[in-house]
Amino acid sequence: MTRERFQWILAGLIIGIAFAMVGITTSSSAETPKSGQDLVDYREKRLKAAGGAMQALAQYDGSDATIAATAAKTIDDVAGELLSMFPEGSGPGGAGITKTRAKPEIWSDWAGFEAKAKGFDDAAAVLTAAAAANDLAAIKAAAGDVGKACKACHEAYRGPEDH
Numbered sequence: 001m002t003r004e005r006f007q008w009i010l011a012g013l014i015i016g017i018a019f020a021m022v023g024i025t026t027s028s029s030a031e032t033p034k035s036g037q038d039l040v041d042y043r044e045k046r047l048k049a050a051g052g053a054m055q056a057l058a059q060y061d062g063s064d065a066t067i068a069a070t071a072a073k074t075i076d077d078v079a080g081e082l083l084s085m086f087p088e089g090s091g092p093g094g095a096g097i098t099k100t101r102a103k104p105e106i107w108s109d110w111a112g113f114e115a116k117a118k119g120f121d122d123a124a125a126v127l128t129a130a131a132a133a134n135d136l137a138a139i140k141a142a143a144g145d146v147g148k149a150c151k152a153c154h155e156a157y158r159g160p161e162d163h
């Protein structure tokens with residue numbers, strides 16, 4: 001192969017990789033809806049995943065540290081994502097939104113909602129540490145505190161089932 005030909009192949013590869021990377025970033029941002037009913041459905045799906053992880057922890061017997069770590073990571077990821085899933089205008093009456101249990105108080109009392117989200121995030125961090133150590137008693141205690149944080153927010157900011 002001539003040196004020139006090699007350089008052309010190399011340039012082609014670099015351009016190909018650059019396009020592939022652009023493709024990856026656009027497809028992942030397309031997965032997270034920004035508004036409307038899709039966003040509501042997305043955040044409910046993410047919170048359900050956190051609920052599933054809570055169930056896994058409730059049944060956890062200490063025998064497989066990866067179960068605890070995976071569940072803790074799911075919860076911690078959702079905690080980190082929580083505030084961004086509730087942008088202004090994504091409540092009842094928002095553009096394109098037909099069904100949501102989010103109460104308008106989330107946005108009229110954003111500081112209060114943020115405090116609940118922080119309580120959840122802090123509890124998730126304690127859980128992550130307990131799971132990393134696979135300390136069963138600490139995992140159960142931390143999961144209990146996470147559960148209280150879920151409930152505290154729901155009582156204040158989530159409306160009834162058929163809202």
Ligand code: HEC
Pocket residue numbers: 040043044045047048050051052054075082099100101102103113116117120146147149150151153154157158159161
């Ligand atoms: C900071 C507030 C907040 C925290 C913390 C929170 N949630 Fe929620 N959750 C909400 C709101 C608000 C909704 C309603 C979203 C909507 O319908 O648009 C919701 C919805 C849900 C749903 C969707 C199903 C339904 O019928 O509403 C599930 C499941 C859920 N949460 C579980 C959890 C679990 C489990 C945790 C803790 C691990 C948790 N949530 C923590 C505020 C919170």
